[in-house]
Amino acid sequence: MRPTSGAPVTAPAVRAHKGGPPLVMVTAYDAPTARIADEAGADVVLVGDSVAMVVLGYDDTLQVTVADMAHHVAAVARARPRALVVADLPWLSYHVSPEDTVRNAGALVRAGASAVKLEGGRRRLPAVRAILDAEIPVMGHLGLTPQSVHALGGYRVQGRQVDTAGALVDDAVALAEAGCFALVLECVPAEVAALVTAGVDVPTIGIGAGPHCDGQVLVLHDLLGLEDRIVGRFVRRYASLKADAVTAVSAFAADVRAGRFPSEDESYRLADDVAAALDRPVPRTA
Numbered sequence: 001m002r003p004t005s006g007a008p009v010t011a012p013a014v015r016a017h018k019g020g021p022p023l024v025m026v027t028a029y030d031a032p033t034a035r036i037a038d039e040a041g042a043d044v045v046l047v048g049d050s051v052a053m054v055v056l057g058y059d060d061t062l063q064v065t066v067a068d069m070a071h072h073v074a075a076v077a078r079a080r081p082r083a084l085v086v087a088d089l090p091w092l093s094y095h096v097s098p099e100d101t102v103r104n105a106g107a108l109v110r111a112g113a114s115a116v117k118l119e120g121g122r123r124r125l126p127a128v129r130a131i132l133d134a135e136i137p138v139m140g141h142l143g144l145t146p147q148s149v150h151a152l153g154g155y156r157v158q159g160r161q162v163d164t165a166g167a168l169v170d171d172a173v174a175l176a177e178a179g180c181f182a183l184v185l186e187c188v189p190a191e192v193a194a195l196v197t198a199g200v201d202v203p204t205i206g207i208g209a210g211p212h213c214d215g216q217v218l219v220l221h222d223l224l225g226l227e228d229r230i231v232g233r234f235v236r237r238y239a240s241l242k243a244d245a246v247t248a249v250s251a252f253a254a255d256v257r258a259g260r261f262p263s264e265d266e267s268y269r270l271a272d273d274v275a276a277a278l279d280r281p282v283p284r285t286a
């Protein structure tokens with residue numbers, strides 16, 4: 001859906017893309033990853049709270065704050081991507097009161113996001129409405145919602161039974177009707193994602209939700225193979241950057257230890273007369 005004119009992607013444009021060619025969303029957490037995502041033509045860059053695990057070394061997403069998220073959103077925004085920058089509202093930033101919710105969403109917009117994402121269904125409608133009322137576009141997130149890991153009893157596929165699948169569809173319809181411009185569906189059976197996609201007039205963006213969504217999202221570090229620890233079956237690795245990086249740093253270490261780095265070409269030299277005046281001749285290396 002990327003416009004060829006160079007105009008930035010907007011939330012209304014994403015919303016209007018329902019039924020068009022699949023949307024592409026990837027995570028980015030800093031300027032270099034935002035540039036990678038943008039130059040590759042992603043439509044949406046998500047500054048996900050997955051930053052907690054992927055970049056900051058925490059065990060779950062519950063540890064990041066609005067300040068942490070704003071720090072990463074600002075770094076992404078400085079890359080000036082054409083892709084729409086969506087920021088995750090972290091856990092507890094939209095659970096306390098509508099005032100608190102709007103203030104936190106506003107902090108992420110001031111940091112550079114053009115929209116925010118929050119997790120949960122009908123229970124989150126007051127938060128969604130408050131943010132929309134402040135003119136900030138909202139992306140919903142249903143299915144496996146990692147901020148609810150303790151309540152869900154772990155990271156599990158959601159909506160596997162008739163009642164839970166039905167509730168997921170009802171949640172999606174409610175969020176779309178409230179005004180969310182798109183919905184992430186995480187770890188739900190493909191049949192349920194297809195039902196949701198057919199049942200709402202906003203794009204669904206799947207992660208572990210099968211092929212019948214209006215778009216797909218992956219965590220950038222997973223698809224690049226920069227993260228090589230736990231991966232879901234829904235992750236396809238398009239590169240092995242962690243292995244490549246270990247090989248590269250090992251080669252650097254070997255060169256340093258063997259005296260092969262730096263070479264003459266990789267060093268700065270004084271002019272001969274200055275070196276002579278200093279009376280400190282330094283031997284040239286190979």
Ligand code: KIV
Pocket residue numbers: 027046047048049050051088184186207217219
């Ligand atoms: O934080 C994140 O990376 C996400 C994606 C998994 C959609 O929410």
